[in-house]
Amino acid sequence: MHIQRPRINQINELAHKAGKLTVVGGPSVSGCPEYYPDFDVLHVGELGDAMDQMIEYLDTFRDRPTQQIRFETRDRLPLDQFPIPAYNLLNLNQYFIGSVQFSSGCPYRCEFCDIPELYGQNPRLKTPQQVLAELDTIMESGNPGGIYFVDDNFVGNRRAVTELLPHLVDWQKVNGYPVQFACEATLNLAQSPKLLELMREAYFGTVFCGIETPDPDALKFISKDQNLSMPILDAIKTLNRYGLEVVSGIIIGLDTDTPETCDRILDFIRLSNIPMLTINLLYALPKTPLWRRLEAEGRINFDDGRESNVEFLMPYEEVLEMWRRCITTAYEPEFLYDRFAYQCQHTYPNRIKLPKSEARVNKENIRRGLTMMANLFLRVGVFSSYRKTFWDMANLL
Ligand code: B12
Ligand code: SF4
Secondary structure, three states, X not given: OHHHHHHXXXXXXXXXXXXXXXXXXXXXXXXXXXXXXXXXXXXXXOOEHHHHHHHHHHXXXXXXXOOOEEEEOOOEOOHHHOOOOOHHXXXXXXXXXXXXXXXXXXXXXXXXXXXXXXXXXXXXXXXXXXXXXHHHHHHHOOOOOEEEEOOOOOOOXXXXXXXXXXXXXXXXXXXXXXXXXXXXXXXHHHHOHHHHHHHHHOOEEEEEEEEEOOOHHHHHHOOOHHHHOOOHHHHHHHHHHOOOEEEEEEEEOOOOOOXXXXXXXXXXXXXXXXXXXXXXXXXXXXXXXXXHHHHHOOOEOOOOOXXXXXXXXXXXXXXXXXXXXXXXXXXXHHHHHHHHHHHHHHOHHHOOOOOOOOOOOOHHHHHHHHHHHHHXXXXXXXXXXXXXXXXXXXXXX
16 A cells, blocks of 8 residues: 555565566555556556456566556456455464455545545445355464454445345354454444344454544544444444444544644543554545545645645644644553453453354464463563553453
8 A cells, every 4th residue: 555655666676686577466556556667567456357467468478578567457357256365375373363355345435535436336245155265265274363354344235244244153153253353344333233233243343443533523524424423432332332342543634623633532532442543644545535625725745754745724743743642642551551441341241252162262272372471461561661550450350
């Protein structure tokens, strides 16, 4: 993705120094092929006709071309024809989390987001059988312990996900609940008790929600009205009642921000008890309504040395200061541990009780658990500067 652009280009340079032909694809290249002028071969878009042409080209030519060759997807392969990733090439026991994709695209149109333009507003889907086959294949290559549904919005098509979930529940039962699931979804998931119950049964533990801002006017301004369908704090509590810990995306630097924004966000964090938040500066991605609006207003700044390409309405340094203060305060050990303690008392007990199956209680998991405990006790409980906070919280539980 764009954030990795300098590193991606550096790797290209290294490969060229070693005389290798280079190929690049993925979300950043698909959004902005012009960011990668020195690669030999670009793959723009999702899996489809361009991938076939590219593979044919690579099978035929081994040497570096004299100028860049670009393969651009015109016909996307329907998701229900996607092959299973070659998980057999990996040892998934060494991974912290595995990933599976069920759908691609999102029906909403948040101003800052490039998903609807890149991946469409009508989510394309795999079949439940495909998803189960991918899960089985993952388990044959080791167990990462957690599986993340990398869908742009897991509940983008509610009917489809309602059909998928009973299959996931059965798969977990048959296999002894080997993994915990996580996903990204819009907060209005809180209004679907049937979906939430099924997610609980399938052992979903975490959901990432783009909350962005607790300020209703700001949400309207960025066209994120779907977050306004019920009070945000109530929605979070509802998700917690189904055992779902919420991870939240927050954006600083919106046009509606004022000098009070940081304090409002910190109040929101306190009241919502969300432990983990990605607190980001607004950045205008190409191919978004935000980009087009700011470009028309002459507010895109192309200077590479800045943290964001947006000319904020508030002074740049003030926005940066607010951003740093928000992150630093949100992750002060005492504040963070209080929120985790809340989750221990109000969210985790609402998860289903799992059987002591072979898939869970086995040598590999015990080894992994002991390693984590040892790291926790040593690094946090003994050597960290915040060990007192840690032990105070541990005593509470
Ligand atoms: C899941 C996800 C995450 C997860 C990743 C979990 C994991 N372990 O993999 C988490 C939550 C960690 C995450 C974090 C972040 N993410 Co993210 N994430 C996604 C999401 C929703 C799905 C990615 C995915 O796996 N898709 C499924 C695969 C199969 O599709 P794909 O990547 O598009 O690949 C297809 C093609 O591109 C092509 N392809 C891909 N790679 C290659 C390589 C070659 C050689 C070829 C030929 C083809 C090819 O083939 C694939 C099949 O069609 C995307 C949105 C999206 N739809 O892409 C955002 C997205 C990639 N993330 C985004 C961002 C901004 C971030 C963060 C920077 C957020 C933040 N500020 O903290 C961080 C960065 C983390 C990091 N260090 O890199 C942006 C990137 C925007 C951009 N254009 O640069 C996206 C596009 C969402 C958005 N619009 O905001 N993310
Ligand atoms: S809900 Fe999420 S994925 Fe959908 S448009 Fe908004 S930010 Fe993008």
